[in-house]
Amino acid sequence: MTQVAGTWQAVREEALRRIRSREWSPDTLIPHEADLAAELGCARATVNRALRALASEGYLVRRRKGGTRVAATPVSKATFAITIIRQDVEARGLAHGYRLLDDGMSAPTDAVKQALKLPGNAPLRRLQALHLADGAPFCLEDRWINPVFAPAGEVRFDSVSANEWLVRNLPYSSGALAFFAQPADAGRAARLCCPEGAALFTVERTTFSDSDPITAVTLSYAPGYRMTTEL
Amino acid sequence: MTQVAGTWQAVREEALRRIRSREWSPDTLIPHEADLAAELGCARATVNRALRALASEGYLVRRRKGGTRVAATPVSKATFAITIIRQDVEARGLAHGYRLLDDGMSAPTDAVKQALKLPGNAPLRRLQALHLADGAPFCLEDRWINPVFAPAGEVRFDSVSANEWLVRNLPYSSGALAFFAQPADAGRAARLCCPEGAALFTVERTTFSDSDPITAVTLSYAPGYRMTTEL
DNA sequence: AAGTGGTCTAGACCACAAA
DNA sequence: TTGTGGTCTAGACCACTTG
Numbered sequence: 001m002t003q004v005a006g007t008w009q010a011v012r013e014e015a016l017r018r019i020r021s022r023e024w025s026p027d028t029l030i031p032h033e034a035d036l037a038a039e040l041g042c043a044r045a046t047v048n049r050a051l052r053a054l055a056s057e058g059y060l061v062r063r064r065k066g067g068t069r070v071a072a073t074p075v076s077k078a079t080f081a082i083t084i085i086r087q088d089v090e091a092r093g094l095a096h097g098y099r100l101l102d103d104g105m106s107a108p109t110d111a112v113k114q115a116l117k118l119p120g121n122a123p124l125r126r127l128q129a130l131h132l133a134d135g136a137p138f139c140l141e142d143r144w145i146n147p148v149f150a151p152a153g154e155v156r157f158d159s160v161s162a163n164e165w166l167v168r169n170l171p172y173s174s175g176a177l178a179f180f181a182q183p184a185d186a187g188r189a190a191r192l193c194c195p196e197g198a199a200l201f202t203v204e205r206t207t208f209s210d211s212d213p214i215t216a217v218t219l220s221y222a223p224g225y226r227m228t229t230e231l
Numbered sequence: 232m233t234q235v236a237g238t239w240q241a242v243r244e245e246a247l248r249r250i251r252s253r254e255w256s257p258d259t260l261i262p263h264e265a266d267l268a269a270e271l272g273c274a275r276a277t278v279n280r281a282l283r284a285l286a287s288e289g290y291l292v293r294r295r296k297g298g299t300r301v302a303a304t305p306v307s308k309a310t311f312a313i314t315i316i317r318q319d320v321e322a323r324g325l326a327h328g329y330r331l332l333d334d335g336m337s338a339p340t341d342a343v344k345q346a347l348k349l350p351g352n353a354p355l356r357r358l359q360a361l362h363l364a365d366g367a368p369f370c371l372e373d374r375w376i377n378p379v380f381a382p383a384g385e386v387r388f389d390s391v392s393a394n395e396w397l398v399r400n401l402p403y404s405s406g407a408l409a410f411f412a413q414p415a416d417a418g419r420a421a422r423l424c425c426p427e428g429a430a431l432f433t434v435e436r437t438t439f440s441d442s443d444p445i446t447a448v449t450l451s452y453a454p455g456y457r458m459t460t461e462l
Numbered sequence: 463a464a465g466t467g468g469t470c471t472a473g474a475c476c477a478c479a480a481a
Numbered sequence: 482t483t484g485t486g487g488t489c490t491a492g493a494c495c496a497c498t499t500g
Binding site: 048062067 | 467
């Protein structure tokens with residue numbers, strides 16, 4: 001009987017303490033929920049919630065009938081909020097600006113066709129826009145949109161960016177995300193006011209609504225941009 | 232009475248459907264847990280779990296006494312697994328290689344002192360190592376370690392990288408993470424076998440154990456590296 | 463076949479933030 | 482003050498795996 005406290009957070013902390021102190025060592029089984037509940041003086045549901053939380057955080061591995069064991073390699077997960085660019089800029093204490101550079105229909109490139117799993121060559125709406133932070137180039141948005149969801153005649157992106165409109169109006173059900181670095185080509189360099197070849201932090205994102213492609217976007221951030229998070 | 236099904240996943244799906252269909256529109260209150268439980272024919276705890284899940288995913292905003300409302304801007308979150316580099320390489324179907332380039336004590340730079348919140352100039356253990364994928368440079372690991380946790384005399388990083396050893400042996404309690412792009416300087420270019428100035432995807436990570444600094448690391452990935460995740 | 467985690471229920475009390 | 486979500490409990494049944 002340890003009687004830690006009847007709250008699942010307390011049980012979680014106690015379990016985490018045992019993991020960190022190696023009282024429960026990596027790859028070995030820990031007591032059953034029922035035993036822990038009895039030992040800690042709380043209901044099994046409480047223990048369950050605590051251990052479930054630790055499992056989702058990567059500290060424990062749980063399997064029915066197999067029991068619960070301490071993860072050999074704690075797979076910690078970093079989470080990033082997929083923000084609206086305007087909010088990202090404002091969170092940095094800067095004034096957000098926006099300029100629509102281009103908006104028209106055109107045939108998708110092979111890369112876009114593949115990313116959006118498009119069978120034919122039906123034209124997509126293509127937008128290019130620049131986000132500014134205190135007047136300086138911040139991020140170049142190069143986007144392809146399925147015109148079914150945002151017809152050029154009905155939805156305009158002069159003042160509200162496609163980024164923001166889509167987040168607010170077209171919830172997606174699935175998608176993919178990639179981060180990488182790339183050198184600035186001539187076009188990006190001119191628009192982001194940086195030397196050609198400068199290292200640009202780049203995000204590619206595609207989203208789908210129930211297997212219907214919505215949009216594919218490439219966001220190229222001006223040199224110096226850092227994406228950060230707490231662990 | 233809709234009688235969706237007594238499982239919290241089903242309640243979650245039903246709620247998500249109402250959010251997506253605008254039956255519950257952004258920024259407006261949705262029914263109380265008790266009402267929903269009655270409507271859907273299940274216990275309040277079941278509704279609670281479903282709505283709590285949707286809140287943690289950013290679809291709902293919940294406040295005691297304030298009720299539950301649909302988030303105006305669904306803050307979707309992308310999660311990345313902080314993998315061991317060896318596993319990252321192997322997951323790509325490549326053979327992992329590792330070479331320790333340097334290992335010694337030296338005084339921390341100002342940036343490192345600040346990142347680890349170090350008061351004095353006590354020397355830290357500094358490691359440089361190269362990870363290879365199928366024999367080609369993959370990632371350059373430039374690390375500072377608090378010697379208290381991994382004394383040079385006791386822990387060697389000749390065959391197992393510090394990255395892997397730390398993940399397995401020194402669980403952290405907090406830390407910070409940053410992603411950005413940077414041009415390859417002469418040293419990195421030589422070690423990663425890429426042109427000077429090439430765009431490198433870079434990760435900076437610092438970890439603490441209860442406010443005791445453990446390590447600060449900069450990982451510079453060879454050109455072409457992409458960090459990806461599903462949404 | 464049996465053991466473990468996964469979940470549901472009904473009822474209760476509490477904490478917090480409005481009104 | 483009061484209403485809402487947050488949580489705990491005790492008991493039950495179920496689903497998945499493993500031996």
